[in-house]
Amino acid sequence: MKLELQINGEAAAVEAGLHDTLLTVLRDQLQLNAAKRGCNQGVCGVCTVNVDGWPARACLSLAHGCEGAQVRTLEGLNDTPRMQALQRAFTEAGAFQCGFCTPGMLVAAEALLAREPAPDAAAVKQALSGNLCRCTGYLKIVEAVLAAAAVLRQEAAA
Amino acid sequence: MLIDGQFTVAAPPQALMRHLFDARLMAECLPGCEALEQLDPDRYRAVVGVALAGVKARFELQVEVVRREELAVWATTRGEEGGNASQLQADNRITLQAVPEGTLLRYESEVAVTGRLGRFALGMMKKKAQALGDEFAANLQARLAALEAPALAPVAPAVIEPAAPARIAPLPWWRVFWNWLTGRRLPTVGSSR
Amino acid sequence: MSHFVQAVGASIPQLDSDEKVTGRAQYIADLWRPGMLHAAIVQSPHAHARIRGYDLQAALALPGVRAIVTGDDLDERHRMGAFIKDEPGFAKGKVRYVGEIVAAVAADTEAIARAAARLVRVDYEVLPAVTDPEAALQPGAPLVHDDAASYVKVFDAGTQGNVCSRTRLSEGDAAAAWAQCDVIVERRYQTQAQAHLSLEPCGALAEVDAQGRITLWSANQSVFRVQANVCESLGLPMTRLRCQTPRVGAGFGNKMEAHVQPVLVRLAMKARRTVRLILSREEDFETVRARHPFVIRMKTGAKRDGTLLAREVELILDGGAYGDDSPGVLGYALLMNVGPYNIPHVDAHGQVAYTHKMRFGAFRGFGVPQVTFASEQQIDEIAQQLGLDPIELRRRNLKTGNDPWFCGQQVASNGLTPCLAMVEHASGWQAARAARATRGAQGDKRIGYGVATSAHIGGLLASGAIVRMLEDGSVLLNTGAVDIGQGSNTVLTQICAEALQIAPEQVAIASPDTDGSPYNWGTTASRVTYVAGRSVVQAAAEVEKKLKQHASEMLECAVEDLELRAGGRVGLKGVPGRELPFAAISGRAHWAAGGPIIGSHSWVFDQKTVDPKRAVATGLPFQQIGIFSFTALVVEVEVDTLTGKVRVPRAWSAVDVGRAINPQLVTGQIEGAFVQGLGFALTEEMVWDGAKLANPTLMDYKIPTFAELPEVLKAYIVESHEPTGPFGAKSVGEIGMNAVAAAIANGVADAVGVRIDRLPMSGERVLQALQQAGVAA
């Protein structure tokens, strides 16, 4: 069935069956591969995208349910200042190794900083509690988000 | 997962044995049994409906009696549901033992479900399956008692004691076909406020 | 020689950072080809059954289905296996575990392929199965392999019946030594199956060209093991198969040997079209491999003065249905069972049992986390009985300087003593333990401190490197080593840059490709930095030699008078102005004389593991294993005596890595390994219900989250300079995981006085131990 979704600020015409998820549509029809499939049950977080300002599971969102929602994937956030600060901080802190969980982490972290410019470590861990990582042991990710927040606060103050 | 139980019937073991192969009787005792036909002396076909957590599954089962002894029968169950989306294998055994009150009937079934239904909530499935086993046993006990001793005073419904938790040594398991609840509710438990 | 370029020792970001943080990195599931078919697998519902036949009629009739492969498409004689050739490409003639791949379907869409897979009918004759390793070794148990003894083996495994392999290593005379021991500790331990859980499920994509040559992309840890496994199991000449590598979403050992590559290649050959197969999370859990469950019987003896005298250990490993890496894990666990202590009398023996369960294979630590869980607890129990501080007892027995390892291998660099001192100091061990006496019970939560040490090798088998200077003087480095996220591309680039005194940006590294890369056994056994790094240094040295040869002709001087200068130049010693940029030399080599400058190197790790004069070894799969890294770990543990739940608020982990080529990547390995070890110690367990895996989903199999990260997790780097390593470097990939479960177990004992001898140390298990010990009501 024809659907029109709002993906990264643009209208995207897609074909979606009743049970097709947003993740399937993003990856198989729109070639937006930043959101990954890790468990298809909403536990691992590698499919995290931003829906109307909040992190959401693309694998647990039906395409039909996203009509009228503003969906942003990492591809759509790449050139925003907040995301670029996070990308620099993740790179400098070594906050990823294989990188498979990184898109989901960055989307969740960006939504946090949009809401809370000065989170503490506990707030970062809470906001990212739905994103699993098996390589890094999480520590450098927390440090990277805190570092990005600090840089953004300085830039905002300047 | 092991599902087992036992109950007594005021009738001699030999008398009960022949009832075990009465397809119509078994169909009536089995919750959720939608169809049951005997293909030949040792093989049956059954369709069994199950509901759990909003999931409705209709198992197409083939049952085969693979060993008989004077007071015991072994059978295997093989089948699937949802166009082979899940598969069910069970090895079952029923043994009859003469006791002062008549016969102690004991059933054991080692059940494995693979495929889509087999990957979730195993603990939940064990609990549900054991409850179904108990319901099947209660039905069977009542029907056998009625069939075998119409003249005698009805035996007080025996309490179904779950078998000793110690597992029977893994013999070559055989099966009786299996039944699942058809969406009816179990007696409420828990909150009594 | 002025070191303008400080490539080695710099924490430069990973080279592929940009594509990973922008979501442009292409993993196997992101690869796509026009007209590509999608595949789905058919899995066995039985643990053990003979396959009498297949009925594909309904499946083939489904519109959009293009090809189906079954066991009939395999040849009985072709088998793969790292040590024992006991495994078909996928099930042939028999199924040996619930979930084993029996067939696969290629169709226009994944939905059609999965629907068709459900229509494939397989006629099984169900056979009795055995799923417990100890039961499998009893006479009369159902045989997993009818003819195991007949399989081709790469070492004297002693395979027969359900014994997959057996190994014995002994030194001194343990049997006689018990009499001299003042204190002896003996226990039985049991560790669980752990799932790798790299967040990327396994997958592969195969293309077939007009001549029938196959190009195979797959999530792997070694393109050469993929090539070997696929060709051996399908009877293909290796020239027919080219294996390439996309970005890999971690592996931890899961992707070292074959997963779906054999069945997918056979499917693509039959369909004669490009096919992609990506496993679901549940299929990845059920079909690939996991960490070996161990049954450990261990005995350790010491003198009253704390001198460790004797150790005996017997291991029984659940190998699952196929050998895979099991013989290696058994042999290595026995080699490492002693830990970094001088124990003169050791008898270590064990067996791997075939069972009707999924194969168990390589997983970070390769048997050492399991055996260390037992050995480091026994060291603590001995300290307790002798009234010695656990660190003090260890210090009295530590290997230092050049003390050889168990079985006699030389140790050229040993930084264990500084590691132990560092974590002892950082954790405030002495004060914390002293306070414990006065700490008493403070509410439901009890605090304890645990220590454990370990070692790990870096080495094993073959590796190569090719360094080719391009016309502009920059270089292309090609090693064939797969970067699965640990950062090997970055580290090897730094080593090459340092060797040629050029900036890392002047080095490009090629993606592993069996058509173009030199051989590399694999990204496993913590080996790439050390083994591939040595090859890079040698290959770069050859380039330097050729550069100087050209320069001596260009500058008309003796080669000995030339030196490399930072920034890609060769100059006359003592004459700053007299020099040539690499570009000039390379230009001459390409266009005038000598030919393009290429340096290459290839070797197999060559240090013998067993000194026949000191030790007796039977059934040890590898003769040359590796050089040793060392670690010491202290954890602060909090036990909730109401629920038994264990938490780790603080942890200090020091690792002797010889030289940290990229310190940030090293601490990343130490932190990641610790948290993965936390899961192994406390929450992760694959549970079987009969022969079926009961929790093959992330809903029911739980790995640590941000919430389980200790508030304080300190990773310390000790650099003892390994003389044989590239710039002194040795391994770090796995060692950070080896001691975690042991240290936490020792911490629990310190907090509540109970010994836990089974993993994971779940709330339930700890509460039972507390109740049995009368600590908790």
Add this chain to the structure above:
Amino acid sequence: MALTGYHRPATVDEAVALLAADAEAKPIAGGATLVAMLNARVVEPPALVSLAGIAELQGLSAAADGGVRIGAFTRHRDTAASPLLTGTLAVLRSAAGQIANATVRNMGTIGGSIAFADPGLDYPPALVAASAEVEIAGSDGRRRVPAAEFFIDWYTTALQPGEIVCAVHLPPADAQGAGLYVKHARVAGDYATASVAICRRASGAITVAVGGCGPAPLASAEADALLSAGGSEAIARAGALLQALADPLDDVRGSADYRRALIPRLLQRAVQACAGGGAA
């Protein structure tokens, strides 16, 4: 007539009418649980009736009787942060904040969660302890069911086919009282192995409910009376009473015996934490 496709009714009545048209059609709220089952092909409903567009189901609001109304479509995130849930009602905030993880709490709704009624969920015991009522809408109108009678069995509630949850009604909070949800799970975000929800009024009256230890939350007036009276033995005796009601699962999260053993222990932690006066 068979219903197919994705429907977006604007009112409860429209939704109920659509569901009545086809027994196979399923309501969908946040989708966290239902879509996971769709992905696993465990359920394949031909039609879905989205409740997202129904204004009446949205958000938390102060009710006329001084209590709090939580619309069925309220996300866990909003319940976990609601300033209305003070004193004894803090038990709801405490429970909502421990559901799964932050991202799932952005999606999941209270209506969807309690309609699914998995024994390990966090809302059921919290609602029973808080003496909440569940408002249900069906083709024959609206009715309210006390939480204790709404949760009947494994995955089985008072909902008849075609009915949906409209709201949860909480009695007026005792502002000086306290409410807490004590959850024991293997890792953060897992379903509860066992849990205890507790409300303590300023007067000292206590109501508790135990989660994860039976087909429905365990609660007993006798246990509440014992706890309210207090005294040294109260917790042990109340715990024993609740243990007797337990019928726990054996699964990867814990054995039945472990779950039973946890009941008095978590109860002790809950009572002590609440005795401190301040709500958690």
